[in-house]
Amino acid sequence: MSQCAPRARALAASALSVLLFVAGCTAGDDGGSVSRLPPVPGDVAADLTVTLQQSRLDYADRVVEIEVVNGSGTDLVLLGGTLESGSFGPSAETAKRPFLAQTLAVGGRRGVYVELGEPVCPPGPDGDAVVGPEPHAEVVVALGRRDTHGEPTTLDVPISDPGGHLARNLEEDCAAAAVASGLTLTQGAAVRTERREGENIAVITLSVERVSGGPDVRITRIDGSTLIDPIGGTAWTSGALSGQDDGVLELPFVPERCDHHAVAEDKRGTFLPVHATVNGVAQYVVYVPMPDDAKRDLFEYIADYCDWS
Structure with a gap:
């Protein structure tokens, strides 16, 4: 038998082992996610502080920021989010600021930008445009970091609006509709x-x-x-x-x-x-x-x- 045959079989076996190892490490990969990281524990939601922000750069486009602060003891990655409010229809991802995976380390803050949905206005021009029940946000997070994270988990969390952005946008939207x-x-x-x-x-x-x-x-x-x-x-x-x-x-x-x-x-x-x-x-x-x-x-x-x- 040729002396090269045992060596060839050994190289083939070694290559197969490398392929199996790589496949095992990336199983379940979806844009950086790895299946060996579990879903986000349910109690993490209580440690997230979510605030609504709006800068002057986004004002004209009716775009708001869902800012998430990670107060838990676990590193996360922020993958997306939506605003839920009885005063506006479903929010939507913006073309100018699409959802991108962002590492949300312990104590860190990151934001997701969304466009406000259609306003829910009073039936007549003499009605007041009033923001409805407490708004909340659904944020999509995962364990890990931006490049290596676990399966996405959607968490429902309350959202504060200290700047009154929802009320201002609602008043403007409803006034514009009434005038139009x-x-x-x-x-x-x-x-x-x-x-x-x-x-x-x-x-x-x-x-x-x-x-x-x-x-x-x-x-x-x-x-x-x-x-x-x-x-x-x-x-x-x-x-x-x-x-x-x-x-x-x-x-x-x-x-x-x-x-x-x-x-x-x-x-x-x-x-x-x-x-x-x-x-x-x-x-x-x-x-x-x-x-x-x-x-x-x-x-x-x-x-x-x-x-x-």
């Missing part, structure tokens, strides 16, 4: 500039279209913003709003500020804060967004007005 039932508000596709009394000013056009068969909606005030300073005061009122009966409002303004940093990082300054009544009932402020082309016009105007190099 009688008016369609749209910022124009361009911001034009003109000279008035030796000063270079800009003008926003706001289209006001009545909804056939809808309630009586009247605009009572439009505020300025962190970028926009209405000419003649801090808001457009009375005579400046007379054009709403003809379907078009012309809103002249100058820049609110000229510092590069604040303008570059601003996330809300292009929204027009509109105050209105629906059938005589005052509503929470409604924010009307600016189209992208108009945003470019606005920033070019600010750069020119502020004499940026």
